[in-house]
Amino acid sequence: MTYQTKCHYEILSVPRDADAATIKKAHRRLALQHHPDKNVNKSEEEQHASAAEFKLIQAAYECLSDPVERRWYDEHREMILRGGVAAGGGGDDGSFLFDVMNFQFAGCYDGYGDDENSFYGVYNMVFTGIFEGEKNGFVSEGGIDFTQMSNYHLAEVTLGSSRSEWSEVSSFYSAWESFTSCLSFAWEDVYHLDDLREAPNRRIRRLMEDDNKKKRKVAKKERVDEVCALVRFVKRRDPRVTKQKEMTAQEQHKKEAAKKKEAAIRKEEVAAAKEKWLAQAEQNMREQEAADLDAGRIRLADLDSDEDYSGKRGRNKKKGKRNKGKKNRQVYSSDEEFDCEQAGGVADSSTDSVNGQQDNDNNDNDVSALDATTPEAISGQTQNNNTLEPDTVSSENECSSEEESEPDSWRCECCRKDFKSEKQFDNHIKSKKHKETLKKFEKKVQKEAVNSMMQDLG
Template sequence: MPKKRCYYQVMGLSMDATEDDIKKAYRQLALSLHPDKNIDNEEMANNEFKLLQEAYEVLSDPKERKWYDKHKDSILCGQNRDEIVDKEVDVYPFCSSFCFTSYTDDENGFYTVYRNLFNTITDEDIPFRDGDLKDSEVAPPFGDSKSPYSDVHRFYSYWMSYCTSKQYYYLDVYQTSDAPNRRVARLIDKENKKIRDSAKKKRNEEIRSLVEFVRKRDKRVAKNRKLLEAKAEENKRKTELLRKQQIEARNKELENYCESEWTSMAKLEDDLKEIEKNLDKDL
């Protein structure tokens, strides 16, 4: 089997080449390596041109390129794509209370065990992430037993909707470079994408299940829940007290109103009696 060649070397590029560099190099090499221009050595030209197309397909796709960059050494050593597996931590053993010994920051305590685990998951994703990340895209750390709840809330808000950055290209069953035409290449891409998407979905569900397991047992969450419940109870008590005070105030106003009305009626009766008395005198 012929020795594999680095795609960057095939295109005469360095690993920090830009998208424009890749496009420019491809156009120039495609013209010089095209079989029509190498009639005297058609077989060699065909092989070189095919390799150039293969290199361009990978390096012009940011996600494919990132995967290639990460595994380039293994590929050049002769490993086939389906032999290269991105290592990922098995989270299943961590969905058990037996993986930690206490709810402390000790080496085997709840907060240390899961802090290390989520750091590992984050590190596994980093090579597949796009350049500069927005603050909202940076994975918040798990923290420790003394972390403020604002940090704890931020952690769970991010991880409960976790989406892996991994692309799972090593699961591809077919290679587009083997396709006889574009139609078949598109079908290959579609089938490979279906397989990759399934793997991503499975990983996302695994991590989210882990997060739910951890959250249910996180004493920081339980403590905050109790504070919220106590606050809600206090607000309920204050609301009830205010309601009673408002009722008492309305009843008092009603009593004052009735008393005022009674006083007015009594005064009116006295005035009428006085008028009648004066009329009797006149008569």
């Protein structure tokens, strides 16, 4: 099959060193001129010629607009324009290798149908020819069993047609993109067998063999690069690959949209749960603060046991006795104290044996005790009762009741500290250290609640 080859730069009418902007501008101008929609009123021959020219313009622009393809085209331009070798016969000079140079050109196929001149028909023939060349070379090098070829798996895949499934297409490109030749490329040797035999010594012979190995390696690499470049060229223009990429992009877009939607819903749920938890935590904190405040202000008189917060027994009771004794001693005059001493200390002993809340009863008991001794003592006691001022007695009763109602200690449950007075407790509540401890406590409670909430949601 012979194809008319024309230089891409000549088709676009641009120099070989033209930049990307110049190539794009030339393509736009020629595409508008030869587009089929612009030539509706022309004759059929002119329309056919314009359509053919339009295909060449598109193919030239596709090649030159891609930096990788343009570089490869510039390196192999002369060979492509010469037409290359369509196919070779047998021989020991490598002529059995299928020449792919002339098929890296969009003008070598006509449309994407399933006939022999279409994209799939032409390149099915090309890849079949490449594999047949490998088989012929394997036979020429003495091979017999084709299954021993390193690239025999290429015979199991085909390019297919426009109706092929994506699994078949994917298998084809996966196999050919990793192409490697099974041939030794011995025809590239500089020194043949006779030359090696005529070598003057072993060292020279080894140097000659090394030169042959280098030549074979370079030739094999060039062959592999040619075939891989052809595979990339075909894959880039395969409509099935383009369609699959679009479908994959759409599916990926849908997955990302669903993922974002799910993340937004989850974020709203977490925010709502966090807001609910914060409200509940704030309410619990207020209740706990109130409970801690009440716990620090419990009257010791309301406790079932006579133990205070510090674990000391009978402290208030002894304190009350001391205060009571002091108050009584301040009220009595010196003469009355002398009379009480003559009475045998009965009044003092009765006063020490009762609590501060039974002052009036104690006075009556003192009078009855003195009544058994002397009338002077009774009169002295009566005068002593008459000398008590009402204001003094009332103030003393109020002080005694205040001392009994005040707790022996105040406790801050947040800081785990005890205080001996209300003033110390109030100063502690207002202190900076207490506020910092309270904030840390709140953060700790919030963190534990959030972790618990995330575990419930997860």
